Amino acid sequence: MMSADRASTSIVIFGASGDLTWRKLIPALYNNFKKGRISDCAHIVGFARRPYSDETFRVYLRDGVSQFSPETFDISVWNDFASRVHYFQGNLENGNDFPALNQSLTKIESGLANRLYYLATSPEFYAPVTGYLGAANMARNDAEVTGWRRIIIEKPFGVDLASARELNHALHSAFDENQIYRIDHYLGKETSQNILFFRFANTIFEPVWNRRYVDNIQITVAENLDVGHRAGYYDSAGVVRDMFQNHILQLLALVAMEPPSSFNADSIRNEKVKVLDSFRPIVLNDSVRGQYSGYSNAAGVAPGSQTPTFAALKLYVDNWRWKGVPFYLRSGKALNRKVSEIIVEFQRPPHLMFHLPSDADFTPNILSLSIQPDEGIHLRFEAKLPDSDQDMRSVDMDFFYHSSFDGTPLPDAYERLLLEAIEGDASLFTRSDAIEAAWRLIDPVLSGWEQPDSPELVIYKPGSWGPRSADDLLGRDKRKWRTSSTENRPVAQNK
Ligand code: BG6
Numbered sequence: 001m002m003s004a005d006r007a008s009t010s011i012v013i014f015g016a017s018g019d020l021t022w023r024k025l026i027p028a029l030y031n032n033f034k035k036g037r038i039s040d041c042a043h044i045v046g047f048a049r050r051p052y053s054d055e056t057f058r059v060y061l062r063d064g065v066s067q068f069s070p071e072t073f074d075i076s077v078w079n080d081f082a083s084r085v086h087y088f089q090g091n092l093e094n095g096n097d098f099p100a101l102n103q104s105l106t107k108i109e110s111g112l113a114n115r116l117y118y119l120a121t122s123p124e125f126y127a128p129v130t131g132y133l134g135a136a137n138m139a140r141n142d143a144e145v146t147g148w149r150r151i152i153i154e155k156p157f158g159v160d161l162a163s164a165r166e167l168n169h170a171l172h173s174a175f176d177e178n179q180i181y182r183i184d185h186y187l188g189k190e191t192s193q194n195i196l197f198f199r200f201a202n203t204i205f206e207p208v209w210n211r212r213y214v215d216n217i218q219i220t221v222a223e224n225l226d227v228g229h230r231a232g233y234y235d236s237a238g239v240v241r242d243m244f245q246n247h248i249l250q251l252l253a254l255v256a257m258e259p260p261s262s263f264n265a266d267s268i269r270n271e272k273v274k275v276l277d278s279f280r281p282i283v284l285n286d287s288v289r290g291q292y293s294g295y296s297n298a299a300g301v302a303p304g305s306q307t308p309t310f311a312a313l314k315l316y317v318d319n320w321r322w323k324g325v326p327f328y329l330r331s332g333k334a335l336n337r338k339v340s341e342i343i344v345e346f347q348r349p350p351h352l353m354f355h356l357p358s359d360a361d362f363t364p365n366i367l368s369l370s371i372q373p374d375e376g377i378h379l380r381f382e383a384k385l386p387d388s389d390q391d392m393r394s395v396d397m398d399f400f401y402h403s404s405f406d407g408t409p410l411p412d413a414y415e416r417l418l419l420e421a422i423e424g425d426a427s428l429f430t431r432s433d434a435i436e437a438a439w440r441l442i443d444p445v446l447s448g449w450e451q452p453d454s455p456e457l458v459i460y461k462p463g464s465w466g467p468r469s470a471d472d473l474l475g476r477d478k479r480k481w482r483t484s485s486t487e488n489r490p491v492a493q494n495k
Helices: 019-034 054-068 075-082 097-109 123-135 161-174 190-200 228-256 265-278 413-423 432-448 468-475
Strands: 008-014 041-048 085-089 113-119 149-153 180-182 214-222 287-292 310-315 327-332 339-346 366-372 376-384 392-400 457-460
Touching: 008 019, 008 097, 008 413, 019 041, 019 054, 019 075, 019 413, 041 097, 054 075, 054 085, 085 097, 097 113, 097 123, 113 123, 123 149, 123 161, 149 413, 161 432, 180 432, 190 228, 190 366, 214 228, 228 265, 228 310, 228 327, 228 339, 228 432, 265 432, 287 468, 310 468, 327 468
Parallel strands: 008 041, 008 113, 041 085, 113 149, 149 180, 214 327, 287 457
Antiparallel strands: 214 339, 287 310, 310 327, 339 366, 366 376, 376 392
């Protein structure tokens, strides 16, 4: 008998006429195909309401690939890829369309075939579509009889702990946890994946990665773009649901977790959950919320909206490694520039024998993991200024992906994530318990902000770094936000 890992695979995308499919999913599948990584994917089937034929759907998708992946687009590869693409006109709200889809898939698959379902739909369809798949017997995971069945769920995964639990429950009614791949595209970024390699494939960083040497850790995920045409979704979500509950807490878990014993999905995900569960509940006074000026006039934003487009939080982990080390997180739209960066600021030397005019002039060692756009890792340290007595200046040891890896462009996150799901490796996907742990941390902040005595929503200037109170959050601890690339390197002079 043929086994499922040698069977062909069908990828079924629900919400196939949407932006995500066009901009991200198809270019990612095309690039994997071009690299010869998914030659066993015999069928890619788009499910949506629009009255496309296979041919019009292919032309629409070709446009997306040539636009969003121009450097790899090749018409003959595309034609080969496109011959595997099909379209099924269906309605997500109509349960009868699922057995019909099943029939049509069975016809083109002719025999044992694996299936990867991708829910690229709006979130209100996640539970019903899962239910319809279950009812149509399309979720049955029997490698020898039908082939495997997996499902990828996009974010947002719930709007709070209760709704995330409900959604987990709905998913589990049709799929086992090991069939479910909750996607967080930040985990597919090369630079995020590299955090584990940096920490655990080297020996020199881990011994200082703790409260004895680290003064504080900062994560900045800043965007210069404003909310654009997504106000309809964004105004009900806000920055904390949009960026913190998922992307930033996932980065935080990678930075703060204990070493897993092996590089497999459950070892890694166990450690992530453990550390997320060890964060102390966030104190409202350690939170800042802001809204860029002009947001409330954007089309789709409710009049007088109190939705934050910026937030900063201070957190602590209650464990041996991190006791007392603050983690400062910030993210927002319409900020100074686009940058995602993790900063590890080390403590000052216990005794400074050099004569500095004031303590403030001394820059501690700073390690920065630059997630984007200038992907790399930088270590800042003090050096003696040549031809001086004991003046010093901060200098950087730099690693840039583009120079160390021959300028090879980094693949888009979706390329890696789709491949991992096809290969059945869930390490880069979020398990149900981690999703719930993240909401447990975030929920009290969101509900706290609804109380009258909570920190007020501060209006900030587009193009700035957000409200001044975000600087004060660190200032009152005698610290400041750091960014590796723009920080000037002052000379600390001995006078
Ligand atoms: C998405 C958010 O998950 O991430 C968007 O919904 C945000 O609001 C985007 O713009 C940022 O992703 P990236 O990869 O551009 O940093």
